[in-house]
Amino acid sequence: xxxxxxxxxxxxxxxxxxxxxxxxxxxxxxxxxxxxxxxxxxxxxxxxxxxxxxxxxxxxxxxxxxxxxxxxxxxxxxxxxxxxxxxxxxxxxxxxxxxxxxxxxxxxxxxxxxxxxxxxxxxxxxxxxxxxxxxxxxxxxxxxxxxxxxxxxxxxxxxxxxxxxxxxxxxxxxxxxxxxxxxxxxxxxxxxxxxxxxxxxxxxxxxxxxxxxxxxxxxxxxxxxxxxxxxxxxxxxxxxxxxxxxxxxxxxxxxxxxxxxxxxxxxxxxxxxxxxxxxxxxxxxxxxxxxxxxxxxxxxxxxxxxxxxxxxxxxxxxxxxxxxxxxxxx
Amino acid sequence: xxxxxxxxxxxxxxxxxxxxxxxxxxxxxxxxxxxxxxxxxxxxxxxxxxxxxxxxxxxxxxxxxxxxxxxxxxxxxxxxxxxxxxxxxxxxxxxxxxxxxxxxxxxxxxxxxxxxxxxxxxxxxxxxxxxxxxxxxxxxxxxxxxxxxxxxxxxxxxxxxxxxxxxxxxxxxxxxxxxxxxxxxxxxxxxxxxxxxxxxxxxxxxxxxxxxxxxxxxxxxxxxxxxxxxxxxxxxxxxxxxxxxxxxxxxxxxxxx
Numbered sequence: 001x002x003x004x005x006x007x008x009x010x011x012x013x014x015x016x017x018x019x020x021x022x023x024x025x026x027x028x029x030x031x032x033x034x035x036x037x038x039x040x041x042x043x044x045x046x047x048x049x050x051x052x053x054x055x056x057x058x059x060x061x062x063x064x065x066x067x068x069x070x071x072x073x074x075x076x077x078x079x080x081x082x083x084x085x086x087x088x089x090x091x092x093x094x095x096x097x098x099x100x101x102x103x104x105x106x107x108x109x110x111x112x113x114x115x116x117x118x119x120x121x122x123x124x125x126x127x128x129x130x131x132x133x134x135x136x137x138x139x140x141x142x143x144x145x146x147x148x149x150x151x152x153x154x155x156x157x158x159x160x161x162x163x164x165x166x167x168x169x170x171x172x173x174x175x176x177x178x179x180x181x182x183x184x185x186x187x188x189x190x191x192x193x194x195x196x197x198x199x200x201x202x203x204x205x206x207x208x209x210x211x212x213x214x215x216x217x218x219x220x221x222x223x224x225x226x227x228x229x230x231x232x233x234x235x236x237x238x239x240x241x242x243x244x245x246x247x248x249x250x251x252x253x254x255x256x257x258x259x260x261x262x263x264x265x266x267x268x269x270x271x272x273x274x275x276x277x278x279x280x281x282x283x284x285x286x287x288x289x290x291x292x293x294x295x296x297x298x299x300x301x302x303x304x305x306x307x308x309x310x311x312x313x314x315x316x317x318x319x320x321x322x323x324x325x326x327x328x329x330x
Numbered sequence: 331x332x333x334x335x336x337x338x339x340x341x342x343x344x345x346x347x348x349x350x351x352x353x354x355x356x357x358x359x360x361x362x363x364x365x366x367x368x369x370x371x372x373x374x375x376x377x378x379x380x381x382x383x384x385x386x387x388x389x390x391x392x393x394x395x396x397x398x399x400x401x402x403x404x405x406x407x408x409x410x411x412x413x414x415x416x417x418x419x420x421x422x423x424x425x426x427x428x429x430x431x432x433x434x435x436x437x438x439x440x441x442x443x444x445x446x447x448x449x450x451x452x453x454x455x456x457x458x459x460x461x462x463x464x465x466x467x468x469x470x471x472x473x474x475x476x477x478x479x480x481x482x483x484x485x486x487x488x489x490x491x492x493x494x495x496x497x498x499x500x501x502x503x504x505x506x507x508x509x510x511x512x513x514x515x516x517x518x519x520x521x522x523x524x525x526x527x528x529x530x531x532x533x534x535x536x537x538x539x540x541x542x543x544x545x546x547x548x549x550x551x552x553x554x555x556x557x558x559x560x561x562x563x564x565x566x567x568x569x570x571x572x573x574x575x576x577x578x579x580x581x582x583x584x585x586x587x
Contacts, residue, residue, distance in 0.1 A: 033416065088422075135572075150411070153544060210433070211436075213432050213433075214424070214428060215428055215431055217415060217418045217419075217420070218414070218415055218418070218428065219411070219415060221380045221409075221411065222409070222411055222414075224380070224400065225378070225404060225406055225407075225408060225409045225482075226429070226431045226432060226482065227400055227401035227403070227404030227405070227431060227432035228400070228431070229401075230401045264545075267419070271419065271421065272418060272419035272420060272423075273420060273424060275436070
């Protein structure tokens with residue numbers, strides 16, 4: 001299904017390949033056909049394919065991070081946005097964009113190169129640790145505290161980002177706006193390779209954790225009695241989820257609600273068994289973001305709608321639906 | 331099997347447990363009884379290595395609990411907690427299958443399904459196996475967790491240990507007896523059980539040893555006949571009682587009031 005959608009997404013677009021189908025153009029490109037025009041070559045490979053792959057990677061990672069956070073917090077409202085992870089990442093990424101020029105030369109070369117991405121990861125990690133500390137005591141997570149600390153972090157992030165916008169120069173301003181709206185338009189193959197590496201490492205650690213997340217439903221103590229090393233599980237999820245959210249924010253800005261919608265749909269369709277929904281969310285996340293991105297770049301063609309607007313439009317009502325459903329248990 | 335000396339557990343300056351010695355033999359059914367707030371659940375938590383305070387040592391099979399590998403330990407011992415989650419969005423059979431988590435990696439094997447089915451039958455919830463856990467009554471949920479705990483220690487390993495914190499809560503008379511019979515049968519294979527109970531008459535009937543607690547200290551320890559005397563019980567519970575011999579099984583029979 002994902003493959004079919006990817007092919008469909010490939011066909012949709014503003015650029016006109018002189019009547020030939022984009023798929024044939026791609027096949028020609030892959031075969032190294034010298035008859036291909038330079039602009040065709042550029043559009044099919046560096047623009048459209050790169051973007052489709054990026055949508056698949058980012059959607060998948062956002063969804064998996066959402067699902068595993070929900071398992072860790074034992075609550076369907078725990079997602080990157082609700083608990084301030086995304087804001088934390090955006091905040092530090094914004095700091096890196098605007099103020100990065102001032103301290104860039106003091107940093108080691110490795111960090112300099114990927115300063116924005118690195119800051120986004122640190123931002124996500126800090127936000128995550130803060131929320132977990134505030135909301136969890138003796139193995140029980142207080143949902144209200146969790147959401148409220150998310151609100152607090154988001155508002156700090158909002159004000160600091162606002163201040164940075166006030167400070168920033170024209171070019172930085174454009175970068176910042178891109179962050180806040182979220183877009184996959186800046187996709188390149190280099191970014192995709194980084195995403196693929198992050199994704200592979202993360203999935204190697206996270207995807208086998210379905211059983212452990214199920215056991216967490218019994219509470220941390222009972223999970224420990226079932227042979228789950230709860231402390232290391234928590235650390236792994238906190239770090240990996242921050243890594244994934246941070247990387248996604250670094251490359252595509254704030255694309256909200258994917259981590260909320262995907263597990264919600266999977267729970268409706270199947271059941272809450274994490275051994276099912278954890279791997280499935282990796283696939284459904286890709287599908288969702290790919291569809292959303294294809295719509296976002298074709299609905300107002302030749303211009304495009306920021307994808308963050310679309311996912312939030314979907315996510316808002318679902319968030320309300322979950323709140324109503326869990327009204328009693330909150 | 332299980333040994334701990336001079337257990338102390340403090341909350342600020344208040345001693346929840348003080349100078350408690352525990353020693354459990356292979357094949358022993360130990361019942362911990364006592365009034366509310368006597369420290370029964372805290373003691374069980376410390377023995378099961380849930381609470382760690384100071385350098386308190388609990389020796390399980392002559393090896394410090396903390397030195398065991400988590401997964402290996404989970405095949406040797408299991409615990410039934412007093413406060414079980416009300417909201418688990420899974421079916422009954424999925425919850426019971428959690429007891430088999432130490433034994434498989436991604437998909438449960440044949441023996442895991444066998445163990446699950448066996449204990450679903452024994453706790454009388456086989457007919458509920460496809461129901462949503464959250465729709466069950468309190469007593470049925472208790473039986474699901476008992477089933478899960480028993481499925482967890484279903485293996486070839488000898489001399490296993492289970493901890494149960496008030497397993498009879500919400501159970502009707504028949505299932506109270508069934509639950510205790512399951513535990514009793516478990517201990518007859520040189521396995522051991524430490525169980526917090528409220529019903530003294532049931533404790534007298536099923537347990538080999540009784541530990542009577544009062545304000546964080548051991549007030550009496552021994553066989554049911556030794557511990558269940560009128561003065562021991564009245565002084566622990568501050569409530570008058572009379573002891574008779576049970577005409578059916580010759581155990582002590584306690585009548586309050």
